[in-house]
Amino acid sequence: MHTNLVKHRVIEITEYQDKLFTHQDIPELVGQELYDKYTTQIDIEFPSYTTRYQWRLKSKGWVGYIPVTPEFGLKINPKVPIKNLFGMLEYAYNLKDFRFLDGLMDCESLQEFYNYLAHLLAQKIIERCRKGLYRTYLPRTEQLAYVRGRLDMQQVIKKPWDVKLKCHYEEHTADIAENQILAWTLYIIGHSGLCSDKVSPTVRKAYHALQGLVIPQLCCAEDCIGRQYNRLNEDYQILHILCRFFLDNSSPNHEMGNHKILPFLIDMARLYELFVAEWLKKNAPPNYSFKQQHLIDVGQNRQFILDILLCDAATGRPLAVLDTKYKSPEKTANNDIHQMISYANTTNTKQAFLVYPIDLKQSLNIKSNDIQVRNLTFSLDDNLERAGQTFLNKLLSLL
Missing domain, CATH: 3.40.1350 (Trna Endonuclease; Chain: A, domain 1)
Structure with a gap:
């Protein structure tokens, strides 16, 4: 897992505000990469006579961090006060119901906020691994050298010479959606390039605690919504709420080529909609x-x-x-x-x-x-x- 923030050059802009950069500030290849892959999020004008031979960048209502190349990053700051951004995120992702998240308001940047939640999620996954992961029975069908569960008699009659027996059985396994969401989210966090040196080891430890028990499967934020919980897995609810935040805003769907670091981008228009709706529901x-x-x-x-x-x-x-x-x-x-x-x-x-x-x-x-x-x-x-x-x-x- 790639969990250390790459030491490279970072330029900053603020959403919905034009900012000019000299030709030397942004290498040509970086400008091309932004234009080719992030025009949904960023307006970019190449140096020309009309821009007085400067780059012009403007965020279209997205905030976060784009690792454009391994050596160059773009940080997009919100126009709203940072504490209000965190307040919006608390409501939008139902984090406000959990009192141990009060430390979020002490964060001074989006990266600090990201690290706070990443560290919290990783710690809680490690705690759950120590107690034992939630397991359930899943149906399996395999060709076995011994009888397990229910034997497929049709195959025995048709192929009596086959030494392998087709068996239908149920396996008590931790490799289920509830845990696959956790594994995939940790994978995404580890490839964000946003984890600090303090948080990275905890994220790695949590990811390795799941290895061998859970195979990471591609998941999306919607997979975290509407799940059923019982007395055996009720503590997974906060885990999946935290996972939803990371999966919603760290989509690996961007065509990143060979880059291992994924962008972390918040669509402020969608966040505003989620925030207003959740605020109304609660108030x-x-x-x-x-x-x-x-x-x-x-x-x-x-x-x-x-x-x-x-x-x-x-x-x-x-x-x-x-x-x-x-x-x-x-x-x-x-x-x-x-x-x-x-x-x-x-x-x-x-x-x-x-x-x-x-x-x-x-x-x-x-x-x-x-x-x-x-x-x-x-x-x-x-x-x-x-x-x-x-x-x-x-x-x-x-x-």
């Missing part, structure tokens, strides 16, 4: 319920995916649709208004809200065929709890 009065990423069929094999659907908890009746917009426009785009009217029509609601992280200069209040479309603000600039209460009070007053 809204109990007579309201919220559906997140709600699918609506609209015919011809087409679907709408609603960020948040606000419902009456007792009846399940939809009351409003909410769509988060992690951007700072002066006014709402016409396309967004039409989209919200379609969402409201499809769900038979009369209220639609576009949620922004800042106040719009031109407030939105439009009525179309009895559907009211307005803008709301859930600010990320100040105390998140205060901003959330202001947002919630305004939302409820308009229902």
